[in-house]
Amino acid sequence: MLIALRASAARRCSASMPWGLAALLAVLLLAAPPGRAADAPLVFGAFPNMTAKQILETYQPLADAIEKRLRRRVVIYSARDFKTFAARTREGDYDIVLTAPHLAWLARQDAGYRPLLKYARQTQGLLVVRADSPYHTPEALRGRTIATPDALAVTALAVQAELAAHGLRRNFDYETIDYGTHLNAVMQVVNGRASAAMVGLHPYSLLPQDARRQLRVLIETPPLSSLMYLTHPRLTDRDAQAIRKALLEFAATPAGEAFMQRGGYGGLVAVDGSELRAFRPYALQVEQMMRARP
Structure with a gap:
């Protein structure tokens, strides 16, 4: 059964396929990534703050840009809820992850993920x-x-x-x-x-x-740091910097500018390590909540 779409083909498929099949693919987007092989594609883990269909439609252009820069297939995955997404991040299921700042603190603490960039405009x-x-x-x-x-x-x-x-x-x-x-x-x-x-x-x-x-x-609420992009430590420094460059290049394209404007993200900027530390109390609170959940 098809689990995820190749990023470069996903937009063509979703534009031409019947709605029912598109919805099925959106649901499958939430499945756990398959086991890794030597030639496995990069797995981009998108924070599940939207519906699966919205995630697929929103992040395909960005995944395409990374794929083009690295000349390596990129597939998009998410999860059915925040707890599952955090658990998969901790297990290292995602090569690239877009996540909330308190979960970014956990990703760095538990799995060694390296912060790359964040959305410039703060959220509330x-x-x-x-x-x-x-x-x-x-x-x-x-x-x-x-x-x-x-x-x-x-x-x-x-x-x-x-x-x-x-x-x-x-x-x-x-x-x-x-x-x-x-x-x-x-x-x-x-x-x-x-x-x-x-x-x-x-x-x-x-x-x-x-x-x-x-x-x-x-x-x-007072302003909060927005979603952050991180890479897993198994990726080389060269790959991480190539991904960073691909993200910045995408943000400067017409498609990227439309993406940023539509979401109110304000572009991409570097992540200051000190701001992650500021989210430690939220991260520890979330850890306790996740342990209490079945």
Whole structure:
């Protein structure tokens, strides 16, 4: 069974295949990468903060650029949830990984991943409600249900810290339900199934305008470092630098500029090692949460 698409062929396939097959390939994107062979392609692990179909559509052009620069096949994988993605990162399943800063700290600590680049524009955690809802203060959400993309998301953790500053504690003053992705969480609010949703600024920027018009931002967290690209230590320094160059070159192309503008990423910049250290408390909190999960 086909597990992942070759990056250079994926766009052609998704443009021409029936929707059902495209959806199947998007689901298979979440499977674990196969065992490695001497001529195995590079595995690009994309952070699962979007649906599988969105990940496939979003990162194919970027994977194509790496493939062209290194003259080596690149396949895109993700995972069904943040915990699985973090576990696969720890096991070294991904040659290149795009992940959140607190999980980047774990990736470097546990598996020796080397930071390459990050998105220049910082992100924020947002707490959103329906535009026509009666909730105008965080305190009004006491006793309500809040949708989250995944409890391990750094933006969700940051929003929870802001709610705590307003005297609201998770599982005491409000309940949360994980919906897997930022889009799924937000749609619970749009469809009236949750009183509010925690969402990251960048995924919020990718929402259709019609969806954003139905939402109102109740809380904005302080700025946070955005997603980061890292490489596994099994890659040579030469390969790592070639990947870095390919990413920067892609960001300067029309397709890359559209990619950055659409996601609100602001381009790519180097990662400062000290900023990873700043995410250690979030990383340790996530480790504890993952151990508690079945």
